[in-house]
Amino acid sequence: xxxxxxxxxxxxxxxxxxxxxxxxxxxxxxxxxxxxxxxxxxxxxxxxxxxxxxxxxxxxxxxxxxxxxxxxxxxxxxxxxxxxxxxxxxxxxxxxxxxxxxxxxxxxxxxxxxxxxxxxxxxxxxxxxxxxxxxxxxxxxxxxxxxxxxxxxxxxxxxxxxxxxxxxxxxxxxxxxxxxxxxxxxxxxxxxxxxxxxxxxxxxxxxxxxxxxxxxxxxxxxxxxx
Amino acid sequence: xxxxxxxxxxxxxxxxxxxxxxxxxxxxxxxxxxxxxxxxxxxxxxxxxxxxxxxxxxxxxxxxxxxxxxxxxxxxxxxxxxxxxxxxxxxxxxxxxxxxxxxxxxxxxxxxxxxxxxxxxxxxxxxxxxxxxxxxxxxxxxxxxxxxxxxxxxxxxxxxxxxxxxxxxxxxxxxxxxxxxxxxxxxxxxxxxxxxxxxxxxxxxxxxxxxxxxxxxxxxxxxxxxxxxxxxxxxxxxxxxxxxxxxxxxxxxxxxxxxxxxxxxxxxxxxxxxxxxxxxxxxxxxxxxxxx
Numbered sequence: 001x002x003x004x005x006x007x008x009x010x011x012x013x014x015x016x017x018x019x020x021x022x023x024x025x026x027x028x029x030x031x032x033x034x035x036x037x038x039x040x041x042x043x044x045x046x047x048x049x050x051x052x053x054x055x056x057x058x059x060x061x062x063x064x065x066x067x068x069x070x071x072x073x074x075x076x077x078x079x080x081x082x083x084x085x086x087x088x089x090x091x092x093x094x095x096x097x098x099x100x101x102x103x104x105x106x107x108x109x110x111x112x113x114x115x116x117x118x119x120x121x122x123x124x125x126x127x128x129x130x131x132x133x134x135x136x137x138x139x140x141x142x143x144x145x146x147x148x149x150x151x152x153x154x155x156x157x158x159x160x161x162x163x164x165x166x167x168x169x170x171x172x173x174x175x176x177x178x179x180x181x182x183x184x185x186x187x188x189x190x191x192x193x194x195x196x197x198x199x200x201x202x203x204x205x206x207x208x209x210x211x212x213x214x215x216x217x218x219x220x221x222x223x224x225x226x
Numbered sequence: 227x228x229x230x231x232x233x234x235x236x237x238x239x240x241x242x243x244x245x246x247x248x249x250x251x252x253x254x255x256x257x258x259x260x261x262x263x264x265x266x267x268x269x270x271x272x273x274x275x276x277x278x279x280x281x282x283x284x285x286x287x288x289x290x291x292x293x294x295x296x297x298x299x300x301x302x303x304x305x306x307x308x309x310x311x312x313x314x315x316x317x318x319x320x321x322x323x324x325x326x327x328x329x330x331x332x333x334x335x336x337x338x339x340x341x342x343x344x345x346x347x348x349x350x351x352x353x354x355x356x357x358x359x360x361x362x363x364x365x366x367x368x369x370x371x372x373x374x375x376x377x378x379x380x381x382x383x384x385x386x387x388x389x390x391x392x393x394x395x396x397x398x399x400x401x402x403x404x405x406x407x408x409x410x411x412x413x414x415x416x417x418x419x420x421x422x423x424x425x426x427x428x429x430x431x432x433x434x435x436x437x438x439x440x441x442x443x444x445x446x447x448x449x450x451x452x453x454x455x456x457x458x459x460x461x462x463x464x465x466x467x468x469x470x471x472x473x474x475x476x477x478x479x480x481x482x483x484x485x486x487x488x489x490x491x492x493x494x495x496x497x498x499x500x501x502x503x504x505x506x507x508x509x510x511x512x513x514x515x516x517x518x
Contacts, residue, residue: 122277123316125303127330128376137329141320 004173005182005197012179015090015165016158019097020105023154024147026098027105032135034106035113050107052100061167064096068168086168093169093176100164104153112146113139145217152213156206227253228380228412232273232283232293236436238264245269245436253288254410258423258444261433267416268313270433271382274414275310276303287379309373309411310382314389315365317357317372324353327372343371346405363394370402374409381411387422392481399425420448420460420501420516421480448516449503458505459484460516463498475513477502486513 034046052060068075068086078084086092116139124134140147162180169176171185179198186195228251236243245266251257259267272278274285276292279300285293292301318326328340344350347367357365366386373381383402387395399422406413417423423430424444432440432447440447445458461479466488468474473493475486486504488496492513496502501516 117314117316119312119314119316120318122275122303123310123312123318124329125277126275126306126308126310126382127372128304129330130304138318138320142318 002194002197005194007174008177008179008182008198009201011174011177012159015093015097015178016155018094019101019158020151020155022094022098023101023105024151027102027109027150028135028140031106031109032113032139035110050103053103057100057161057163058167060100061096061164064092064099064164064168068092068095088168088170088172088176090169090175093165093178096164096168097158097161100161101154101157104157105150108146108150108153109143112143112150115146116142145220148213148216152209156209159202159206227251227288229284229286230274232270232280232285234269234273234278234280234282236266236269243436247431247433247438249431249438249441251412251414253412255429256406256413256415256427258415258417258427258430259433260417260420260423260430262418265433266436267418267433268384271310271384271414271416274380275308275382276301276306307376307379308382309376309378309380311366311369311373311384311386313384313386315357315369315386317365317368319357322354322356323349323360323368326357326368327375330372330376339375343375346408347371347401362390363398366390366398367401370405374405374411377409378411381406381413383413383415385416385418388417388419395419395422396425396480402426423448424460449514458503460501460503463496463500463502465498466493466496475502477504477513479504486511488513 030045030049034042034049065087066072068078070076070079070085070087075086078086084091086095120138120142121134124138129137159178160180161178162184165176165178166181166184169178171177171181177185179202183195183198183202186192186198229249230251231248232246234245236245243266247266247270259270261267269278273280273293280293280295282295283293284291284295287307291297291299292306293299318329321329324340324344327343328336331339341350344353347370349364349367349371352360352364352368357368360368369386386402387398390398403426415422415426417426428443430441430444430447431438448460459479461477461484463475464478464483465476466473467476471490473488473490475488475493475496477484477486484504495515496513503514503516505512505514
């Protein structure tokens with residue numbers, strides 16, 4: 001198989017895997033807060049989290065590009081102090097993907113937290129069990145379908161990402177060229193055979209992942225019924 | 227000693243209602259809060275637990291303030307020594323019976339306490355089961371064992387038996403009494419079942435529309451006339467039929483229908499569904515309505 005093809009596919013799944021892991025770590029505290037807070041700023045945070053659902057990816061990509069450019073204060077600060085350049089780099093597309101897939105992780109987790117009967121948390125409180133222990137021993141184990149949905153949706157969404165990655169990362173083979181960009185790149189070069197290769201693999205993998213989630217969720221639901 | 231003096235404005239379907247409660251409870255006492263639904267019983271229990279904040283007042287447990295609106299003290303449920311049994315038990319569905327009971331316990335003496343509680347509550351065989359594989363009565367026992375695990379100062383029971391059938395309810399009432407005698411927690415039970423109040427508690431507070439309208443021993447509270455009873459049962463009138471010059475009143479006592487003869491005058495304030503007290507003096511049984 002074409003080494004470029006393999007390299008691009010590996011990179012795509014690397015980005016998706018790392019993004020999903022970062023999102024899970026960020027998404028749990030964020031969605032916990034959103035699910036249980038009575039704070040007035042909740043509406044604003046919820047809006048910001050949901051923005052990527054409706055915002056053209058190029059808008060987010062454009063602002064990230066401007067923000068992270070080394071000639072600007074934020075990008076310059078990261079460059080001088082951490083030697084971290086987020087434009088046209090692997091780290092950059094990770095940051096972009098995390099922001100862009102945030103709602104796909106936060107929404108399923110938030111509804112997972114919301115689906116847990118409030119008196120389970122209250123019972124834990126009357127037993128003097130700390131919030132952190134309640135989260136890990138009671139809340140998270142009882143919302144596995146939500147966690148699974150969040151991870152899978154974030155993963156699949158990152159695999160299929162185009163606009164943000166193209167804006168922030170460009171099209172550097174082995175560094176920022178993800179599969180969806182490679183398809184565009186190949187079509188422009190009129191190399192339909194390779195484009196089809198990418199497209200078909202993405203289609204099959206995405207389909208299988210989603211099918212798996214639905215099957216697992218159905219089994220979970222059936223187990224709860226019996 | 228527990229001193230409670232609380233007010234809270236509740237917003238109910240019938241408009242705002244002020245919940246007020248003022249009372250002193252001795253260490254180890256078994257108290258019931260009785261009243262129709264919406265009277266504020268559960269809210270009162272939740273305020274003692276720290277799950278709902280009162281508007282004003284104090285909760286002082288053995289001279290330690292748990293809540294004091296003037297001094298801005300409000301301990302979280304985690305800081306209060308309480309055990310609570312919720313109406314639907316609130317067992318952790320992902321944990322086994324033994325894990326449910328042991329979760330709150332420190333590691334050192336976890337094993338001894340759990341095995342003692344499993345034995346006392348008759349749950350040894352079920353230790354490894356998940357809550358969804360238990361019957362209602364078994365779940366109730368697990369919830370009770372879990373609430374007692376930390377040896378709380380106050381045990382709060384929110385209609386723990388209301389979802390069970392009568393036979394199971396009576397069995398668990400006995401068990402509750404036994405556990406109360408063994409561990410001696412000060413107990414607050416919310417109930418709207420009169421027979422439960424009579425069987426379990428020495429003292430009852432009757433709440434209606436947020437106010438304590440009566441309190442005292444169940445007999446004193448629920449029957450106006452003080453008679454020297456030999457036997458007494460509470461029940462519900464299910465049928466009244468005339469028979470010659472007298473009436474035969476069918477009363478449901480527990481699961482049995484008892485027939486009692488009553489005069490026409492006695493039946494004037496009886497109707498089907500009315501809760502009654504049947505007491506037997508030396509010779510004839512008396513039947514009289516209960517004030518609720």
